[in-house]
C-alpha cells in the first residue's frame with residue numbers, strides 16, 4: 434500500500450498534462466494529424482485472430498461502437514483504417530478516389546489475370562470500364578431478357594421434384610450461364626462446358642493457400658487458368674475468321690480502338706473476361722439465395738410478390754408469351770425485395786483500397802501504404818439510416834434514402850458495372866419462382882456461412898415443387 438500511494442499524484446499529474454496537451458493540440462492548426470483510435474493487436478498477426486474467430490460483422494460492429502466511425506486495426510499482415518460512415522465512404526471511393534488505389538493479394542491477381550479492370554486506376558481503367566459498362570448497360574441487356582428467362586426456367590425445372598437442392602450451388606450455375614451469355618452471347622455448348630470445368634478449378638484455388646507445390650489447389654488453378662486462355666483464344670480466332678460483329682462484351686473488346694488506334698491485346702481481353710465472370714457469379718448467386726430465404730420467412734411478403742408476378746404471368750397468357758423488358762421495369766414490390774435483400778445480406782461487407790499518399794480525413798492521418806476499408810455492411814445496418822435494421826422490410830425503399838447510405842454495388846470510379854444485369858437476373862428468376870413453384874427449406878433455417886460471401890448455412894438446402902402438380 435505504502436508503495437502505491439506516491440504514484441497516485443504522479444499519475445494524476447500525468448493525466449492532467451495529457452489532457453492539457455491534447456487541448457493545446459486541438460487548437461493548434463499546424464498540429465500533425467494523429468492516427469485514428471483503435472488497437473493494432475499483437476505484433477505481425479495484429480487482430481487477424483479476433484476477426485476470424487468470430488462473425489466478422491460482430492468484429493466490425495464492436496469496433497465501431499467502441500471507437501466511432503473511423504478506427505485503425507491490423508489484419509492479415511497489414512495496418513488498416515476502417516471507415517463506417519457514408520461521408521467517409523464517399524471520401525475514399527468518390528471525391529478522393531485518386532488517393533486510394535485498389536489492392537488485392539498478388540496470388541489472387543495472378544489467378545484472375547493482372548489486366549482485369551478492378552486491379553487498375555487511371556487511363557487503362559477508364560478505357561476498359563467504358564467498354565464493360567457499355568455492354569452491361571440497360572440499353573444492351575434489354576436484349577438478353579428472353580435468353581435469361583430461358584436459363585431461369587430451365588434451372589428451376591431441374592430443381593423440381595423430391596430431391597433436396599443446394600440452392601446456392603444451383604444459383605451459381607444459373608449466374609455462371611448468365612455471365613457467359615453477357616460475355617459471349619449464345620456460345621456453343623462445348624465451349625461453355627470447357628469454360629465451366631476449368632473456371633471451377635480456378636475458383637477452388639482462389640480460396641486456397643497460394644502455394645505452387647504440385648497437386649495443390651492453387652497450382653491446379655494456375656494450370657486451369659492457362660487452359661482458360663487457350664479456350665478463349667480459340668473462341669476469339671473463330672470469331673475473327675467468321676468476321677462476326679456481335680455486340681456482346683467480347684465483341685466490344687475485339688472492336689475497340691483508342692484515340693491512337695491501339696487495340697486491346699488478347700491477354701488483356703482474357704483477363705477481363707475471366708474478371709467479369711468472377712465478379713458476376715458468386716455475388717449474384719448469394720443474393721438470389723438470400724431472396725429465397727427471406728421470401729420463405731415472410732409469408733405475407735411472399736403473397737404480395739406472388740400477386741404482383743401472377744398479374745404479369747396472366748397478362749402473358751399464363752407464361753406462353755415471354756417476359757418483356759418493360760415488364761421487368763414494372764415490378765415495384767419485387768424490386769424492393771431485391772433491394773432489401775441486398776441491404777440485409779450486404780454480401781460485399783466492405784472493400785479494400787490502399788492510400789497512395791499520406792491522407793488526412795477529419796483530422797486523422799491515413800498513412801501512405803495503409804489499407805483503407807469502407808464498411809458497407811456497418812452503414813447498411815446503422816440505425817441512424819435504417820430503423821430496426823435487422824428487420825426485413827422492403828417498404829423502407831418506398832422513400833428516398835440519404836446519399837451514400839446504400840451501396841451494395843459500391844460507389845464512385847469502381848462502382849459495379851454489372852448491377853443492372855444482376856438485378857434483371859434476380860427479377861426474372863423471382864418471377865418464374867413465385868408464379869410456378871413452391872419451396873421449403875430443409876434443416877436449420879438459421880446460420881450463415883462465408884464462402885467467402887455470406888450465404889445461408891449449407892447453401893440453403895431446399896425442396897422445390899411445381900405448383901400445378903400439387
Ligand code: HEM
Pocket residue numbers: 550551552562565569612615708709712713714716717720780781784785840841842843844846847848849850851852854855
Ligand atoms: C448482386 C450481385 C453483385 C454485387 C452485390 C456486386 C457488387 C460489386 C461491388 C461492391 C463492386 C465494387 C467493388 C469495389 O469498389 O472495390 C463491384 C465491382 C464490379 N462488379 Fe459487381 N456485383 C454484382 C454483380 C456483378 C455482375 C453480374 C457483374 C458482371 C456481369 C459484375 C461486374 C463487376 C465488375 C467488372 C466490377 C469492377 C468494376 C471496376 O473496378 O471498375 N458485378 N461489384
